[in-house]
Amino acid sequence: MKENERTQIRSLPSGVPGFDTVLGGGLPEFSFNLIAGGPGSGKTILAHQILFANATVERPALYFTVLGEPTLKMLRYQRQFSYFDPDLAGSAIQFVNLSAEVLDRNLDEIFKRIVSETERAKPGIVVVDSFRTIGGLPGSTARDASSDLDRFVQRLALHLTTWEATSFLLGEYAEEEQRNPVFTVADGIIWLSQATDRNSVVRKLQVIKTRGRAPMPGLHTFRITNDGLQVFPRIPEHKRLRHEQQRTRLSTGVPGLDEMIGGGVVAGDAVMLTGPAGSGKSTVATQFIAEGLRKGETAVIAVFEEYPEDYLARATARDSKIGAMIKGGKLELIYLRPLDLSVDEALAAILEAVQRLDATRIVIDSLSGFEVALAPTFREDFRESLYRLVGTLTATGVTVFMTAEVPEGFADARFTSEKVSFITDEIIVQRYVEIEGELLRVIAVIKVRGSDHSHEFRLYEITANGVVVGDPLKEYDGIITGVPILRAKQIRAKRSK
């Protein structure tokens, strides 16, 4: 069958940021869906967002409330969300209470009421909240009840689709209940869950089934804010779009460092700067951003360790133009510090800012802070998640500059965290060394993919204007240990003086 001969199923917007991507383009029109999940998982909020995104006075939405959250309370709480438009409630969105039918009558009476209300309002969207209450009505025997429910669900699905309504049944179901007839009849099943791991709560959404669509598989994290649900799709890693042939070099803004890297960092690369506490990682990162801004580029800084005001105050002290650049829309500071963050949520926020500013440089300060900000469950697959994050960001062409703290151990010559170094194209390390009873700082370039670079350890200082790279430590051996030894030749030369 040719493409244009197929019946096109129109997609309705869900009204939930990120959710249409997961759904494979939106909600299939006239589909019969189940939104399932435990108490407090966000089913009612999701349903309302769908209603407010689609209902019109001409094609209203019918919201059937059954037993469960009383309508008055539901309205009272729902109107706290930004998507709730009181002007639509009562006209474009009509609420119908079915508790009398559920309490007093049987499934046939409930069906009749839904039919009569549907025929009266001719809705485009129908929600039954909670369908679980209807499904739990007692029959004369368990077998009768199951058979009655089968029949009821079949009739309801057929009726609502025939009346060209896209419908959503909401219910508290457990995973082992998926043999329930409503799961079989439903065209789409959306599962919401929230899991507690230590002290963090992580909300996840899964589109288990969508007939006529190819939803994005897997579990996707979501957050509930005053704007309702926001879904953070697991974005598959894209093929890198960077123009390999260009290999444009970007100046770091750190005197002496560009030369060590081979002429500056490669545009579109993922660069990691590691070092112990106080070694000046954030200072270098700020210089990298300031240099880009000086050249008319736009940039994003994602802060995980400090409050944005503190970070900004420190950055502005080094470069007075930073604050003005934020006001001028050239630089955006993103603060991501909750302890229940998912990598996908962080990625969504960073990506949105990068795209909004058309940024060419991004700083993630720091990966250590980022890992701590994640919910424990995401820390377990931090490597994979970070790989996805960096891959997605560099695919946009932006140059990613990340800082990471590594513990300073004089007996341990580890330069980078083995967890994350594999995702980077360029690695720069900073460390402390003791020379003649003084603690000095040295910097070295460990890796620049596909390019030659300096192999020297160089001293550097943190001045009022930022980091300045100095001379190489050519007279010493064992710098890597943190306690370098002056070569014999140099000792002799010193003595002869």
Added chain:
Amino acid sequence: MTTKGSESMSRDPKREIARRLIDSRRQERTGADTAARAAASACDHLYRELARWVGVDGCHALFTRALTLARVEHPALAQIQFHARSDPYVDGLAATTMAYGDAATAEALESMLVRLMELLGRLIGDDMATKLVGRSLATSEGGDTGTDGSREQA
């Protein structure tokens, strides 16, 4: 009502809606041939309409609370009672009218309707409360006769 106090009250949109709702019931077709019967019929009608939205129990809870609030100002409401799931919803009208007169009973029920709208407004916002009651008014003015014929004669 033509007193200055009534004129100032009529500027309150909630009272205005309550008054219009009662007026819409004061027609021959509803069988409400007195002010008190029209006011009771308005309560019956609003109860039926709101119950469709918020359920019988939720609606009854609202009316009961509004009645309690209105009784403070209107002793005439002492004998008025609401019975959920019964028709008519308002009970005790005949005894009240007998004791306080038609006008005082009607005014008391009107105040109860105002309290109900205020209460609803506090719960879901004045805009939505006005809209919900406004829909009931529209159906009443549109010719819903309800079941006032079954009410006891005052």
